[in-house]
Amino acid sequence: MSDLTNLTVSELQAGFRCGDFTPADAVRAIEQQIAANDGRIGAYLARDFDAALAAAESADVSLPLGGVPIGIKDVINVLGEQCTCGSKILAGYRAPYDATVIAKLRAAGAIPFGRLNMDEFAMGSSTENSAYQITRNPWDTGRIPGGSSGGSAAAVAAREAFATLGSDTGGSIRQPAALCGVVGLKPSYGRVSRYGLVAFASSLDQIGPFARSTRDCAAILGAITGKDHRDSTSLDLPPEDFSARLGRDLTGIRLGIPKEYFVDGMDARVREKVEAAIRQCAELGAELVEVSLPHTEFAVGVYYIIATAEASANLARFDGVRYGHRAKAPSDLLDHYRRTRAEGFGSEVKRRIILGTYVLSSGYYDAYYLRAQKVRTLIRQDFAAAFEKVDALVCPTSPDLAFKIGERVNDPLRMYLADIFTIAANLAGICGISVPCGLVEEQGKPLPVGLQFLGKPLDETRLLGIADAYEQSRAQEMPPGQPAQSEAL
């Protein structure tokens, strides 16, 4: 049954419905694939197939995601399961409730299973910041899968999941999707409830799906979206069919090409693939329009002020009293806090807490935090102005191919700059998707390149339609089920 692992979610469902195989077969196929491969990939921190099989036995395949197993990033609470956020400080912590997205997945018939590796508290671009293990890129196991949702992307690429959930604060869904050759969708801010997602930067975080096709991402978004009274930033919107624009061409679509997203220093081969993909969009009927997002150069700086400021506040709750790790035999309360946090957090998380505390401190608040908020408004206005002229933007997802494990861990600035094309979307609250747009041969191995489409706030239906049109036009060369061509598989 292991060939089941090649299927997309929609193919899987078609098979369930006509009785070719059952949800339990799908769970077993994933279990076998993980057993055979994950030793080399390291996507999963934990998985429980007994519970998944039990759920599969009673799955109702007529539901929108009936019987579909979906892997979960270790930052989203699932009742009774570990939720470590890739951090030692939460070692042994078990979630006392289901996040809203999990409750919604279950209501749609899906089977949430497994805990996927990530950069500690979602801080990173390579999944090397996990306190537990490194996740390897299935296309070349000497390379990173991207991050912070590296486990979620690698699992789909390595056929160890049909689809997964991740979170995106500055690119953590789109960038690993690009580097692993799968599809990753960051919904608009407010589209999906954050209740039960452990907060990194609350004004930027969104949960979204990884899958092998845009169609699958649309189905999963449909299941997890909706107003939630437990997250006051979730929006109350009329029900929407996110698949309404799938299967069309791009006639009448105006696509903006942001000139600031083709920078010196990006990998020339990535640029070439993205430019070819944009030409392909024109052949499908899109009108191409050059646009400018003039404040792009400030996005990384602004993000690393706002995200760290919010993180320093959000992570204050990990004090050794209520959750996870607790320092042994403290001499007093201060010693308890100090040692718990010194022992529990990794160096990147500490760096961000220190930076965030600094930019919020008296005397620096106006100079850094307040100013960053003002530039954030300018960045948002850049997008609003561009979207007056075009329906969506098209650009690279990442300036580079997957880089080698260890190559950037000691160079945080270089790591941060890799987020240059994804971060502004979070600052502006808009939606974005990365779809595979080709392979580049690097040291004898093919590595995927991602094409990013960015859409207006809450314009996911159109965004998904555009991404699907491009994807369908490449289906011959890059079938959606195409597995990573690694020697590891």
Ligand code: GLN
């Ligand atoms: N790489 C970015 C960071 O380290 C984005 C992370 C994310 O989206 N969670 O902050």
